[in-house]
Amino acid sequence: MDTSVNEVRLVGRVSGSPVHRVLPSDDELVTFRLVVDRPVKARSTSSGRQVRVDTIDIACWTSRTRRRAIALESGECVEVSGALRRRFWRAGAAAVSRCEVEAASIDRLRVGAA
Template structure:
């Protein structure tokens, strides 16, 4: 083992550079929902549909490709802003990608979602 590899194997997660930043601009799909959790916390959840960027694969359909992403709002201020959104609004979300775990009847389950730090409705973007 080289000295560099040995140093890398001893590195702690705090020593490693890390960036977990997400910025989405897309349309709200459905109205946001508010859930009270068994812990007593409240979370406002919404879905954002974002058009994929970049070139399409050879032979791929010519229809627009999109991703539908779940967003969780935990802070009171971001919850208030998210609760005012409606289906079809164009928004910008900043935050971090999180993996959430829970127990389901079928066993342990998990999913990725964006934990929102900010939610901003874009000008003139209200749904009709």
């Protein structure tokens, strides 16, 4: 039995305009950032600094999620479901990585529905 689960559900506001790219492999990708409010109890860090939001990178690889993402506008409230992924690549001589959510679905929400 497989006990591993990698499911993410986020509700937040689109930050900036989505970006469409064609990679050297000819794969297409649309990315955008989602701003998610932190619950009041989770806003303090160990240093005592207040963090009110998290900004999360969203990657859209399927044609359906790319179409939905590219039509989004900054400030729009959406729900994103998918999986957390860690991407690795080379930047010059260094290997770098970043965590992002690979979107499986994107749904627009009415204001106040979040």
